[in-house]
Amino acid sequence: MKSSSKKGLLMKSLLSFKRLTKHSVTTFIAHYLSLIIILAGIITTFSFAIMGSNKSDAELINVAGSLRMQSYRLIYTMEYEPEKVDIGLRQYRISLHSNPLVTIHHHLLTPGDVKQSYSDLVRRWQEMENLARTNQQEQYRNQITSYVNQLDQFVYSLQRFAEKKVIIAVLVIILSMLLIVGIASYLIWHTHQEIVKPLNQLMRASTQIEMRQFQHILLDTKRDDELGRLAKSFTHMSNELHKLYANLEEKVTEKTQKINQVNRSLAMLYYCSQELSASDLNRNKLLHVLKHVMATEHLRAFELDLIELRQWNITLGEPSVALSWQEQTIGSEDNKLGSLRWQAGLPCPDTRTMENIAQLLGRTLYFNQTQRQQQQLLLMEERSIIARELHDSLAQVLAFLQIQLTLLKHNLNKDDDKAKRQSLLIIKDFEQALSDGYIQLRELLATFRLTVQEANLKLALEQVVDSLRNQTDIQMTVDCSLPSQTFNPQQLIHALQIVRESTLNAIKHSKADLIEVIAHTNEEGEQELIVRDNGVGIASLNEPDGHYGLNIMQERSQQLNAKLTISNRATGGTEVKITLPNTLA
Incomplete structure (x- = not known):
């Protein structure tokens, strides 16, 4: 054959x-x-x-x-x-x-x-x-x-x-x-x-073909010579090119539509990401984001069903009985936060886009939940510190005052001169205790009122130092080479509190003419926060009665999982150094 x-x-x-x-x-x-x-x-x-x-x-x-x-x-x-x-x-x-x-x-x-x-x-x-x-x-x-x-x-x-x-x-x-x-x-x-x-x-x-006019002038394809065969081949070639070009145009149009749809989806995802991460999450923001998704992806109906936040559930559009619902889980199998349900219109949305929307919502809700938990833990930690410091300072002062007041009442019942002299001494101790308690209260209020207005570490340090310049004539400088991403917002509060307390102690007790605040990486590659002065130095690390600043600094260092070192400098003065771990807790 x-x-x-x-x-x-x-x-x-x-x-x-x-x-x-x-x-x-x-x-x-x-x-x-x-x-x-x-x-x-x-x-x-x-x-x-x-x-x-x-x-x-x-x-x-x-x-x-x-x-x-x-x-x-x-x-x-x-x-x-x-x-x-x-x-x-x-x-x-x-x-x-x-x-x-x-x-x-x-x-x-x-x-x-x-x-x-x-x-x-x-x-x-x-x-x-x-x-x-x-x-x-x-x-x-x-x-x-x-x-x-x-x-x-x-x-x-x-x-x-x-x-x-x-x-x-x-x-x-x-x-x-x-x-x-x-x-x-x-x-x-x-x-x-x-x-x-x-x-x-x-x-x-050929000129018409070059100008993409594939319906060119008729050629004599019935001749039996070379030109007839050439015309026949040329006509066949132009027909094939016309088919190929039309097919390419269809593919280009289809690819362009897909690319435009992908671009719209990416723009929509970027917009949703920006909206969900711009500020605190609430139902109105979720409603605004879901409306934008529904308009972009041509959805007929759209529902958001949250497990723990039922008050935030949202239903958009008019569901149709003839259309089936599609669903996407928000969160993971181990930690399911809710689900997205929708009825698709024309053109149908890409499943991957809806998966990305669900993942974005899941991350936002999880981050919001985690942030609230962290804020709650931070609030509880701050309240615990405040309660402890009040107990160790003002509570003891008040107990002392109560005892002294009892002694004063007992002496007032006596009419002899010795009782009067003892009463005067008790009143003097009473005044001193009240003065010390008032000072301790102001220090605690100044410590717990510190806020962070800048995410930039250097600017935040400069703001802390600037807030203390009106209390002294000592020259104070800030040298920061650590990146701003060294601390998260909660950790930055603790670090700034330590720097403020160290600087305040240097202002009160060092008798120095220069205080330096340094944030850098040492020769061993460790990140350090240093507050040092050129004053008289520190006589003892044992804090006097009625003062709790060093204890608070130690507790805050433990919160950062950092090492606190207080020492006298060889050239004179005191150095307070916090050595940070490679990964902050």
Whole structure:
């Protein structure tokens, strides 16, 4: 089967090649060019033949002209040199029967009258030769005139024959040239009609194809020559290009629509991310975000169902009974926060987009929940610190005052002078305790009122230091090279409280003229917060009664999981250093 099919294809190819060769434009042009070459060869050959014939005609005329002179010379020879008559007759005979004159009878183109004239001339000369040989001078003279006239007539016939040949040659050349011009003109016309015009049509069609006009001018595809096959191939190619281009346009349009949809989805996701992370989360913000998602993704109905925050549940659109609901879980399987349900419109939303929306909502809700828990824990920690500090400071002062007040009442019931002196001492201690309690209360209030207005660590440190500049004339500087991402907002509060307490202690007790606040990375790669002065140093790390600043600093360092070090500097002064762990708790 395969061999027979191959043979069939081979035979079809051979037949097509033969048909193409038979009707080929190049074959047609080659035939006419060959015909022109043949005609030119014929003209050239004929021209050479005429030239050769004209050369023999000139020789004939010369020979015939010499016969007249020889015939007249014989009269002189017969009269004055009779012994030379035979020589003259012999020379005349040689000239009369010379090769150019003899060949007249054998030349096909020589007219009959010329041949007859030559034959009559030969017969007449035989009569004249007998008169000359018998020395009949008078008769020879009487007939020489008619003989010469006959000879002139022969020369004239030769001349007319030569002229006729020239005229025939000119006519043949002219006719041949006209024929060549006609053939060349026809060839040019045929070339213009069969080659130039189809090529111009192909050029116009190719220009239209270049301008994406695939419905180009009609080409002659029924011809059996090369241009017909070229036109057929070109038309087939343009049809295929039209189909391919239309398919590409459809694909480009489809891809463009998909890209636009993806861009809208990305823009929508970015907008939702910005809205959900801009400020505190609430139901109105969720409602605004879900409306934007519904409009962007062409949803018919949209529902948000939260497990713990039922008051935030949202329903949008008008659900249709004929449409099915699609659902996406918010959160993870272990910590399911709720679900998204929607009915799709046209065009249908991408499932991945809805998954991203659910993940975004899940992260936002989880972050909001975690943030609230952290705020609650921070609040509880701050309340615990406040309660502890109040218990360790003001509570003890109040207990002391209560005891002193009881003693004062007991002494007031006595009227002796010793009781009065003791009462005055109790009142003095009472005043001192009240003064110390008031001071401790102000310190605690200043400590717990500290807030963070800047997320930038350097600016926050500068704000803490600036808030203390009005309490002293000591020069204070801030040098911070740590990134702002070192602390989260809760950790930053503890760090700033430690810096404030250290700076405040240096202002009160150091007697220094320079306080430096430094946040940097040390040579071991550890991050440090340092407050140091050039004052008198610290005598003891044991905090005096009624002061709790060092204890608070130690507790805050524990909250940061950091190491607190308080030491005297070798050059003088005190250094408070917090060494931070690589990862803050």
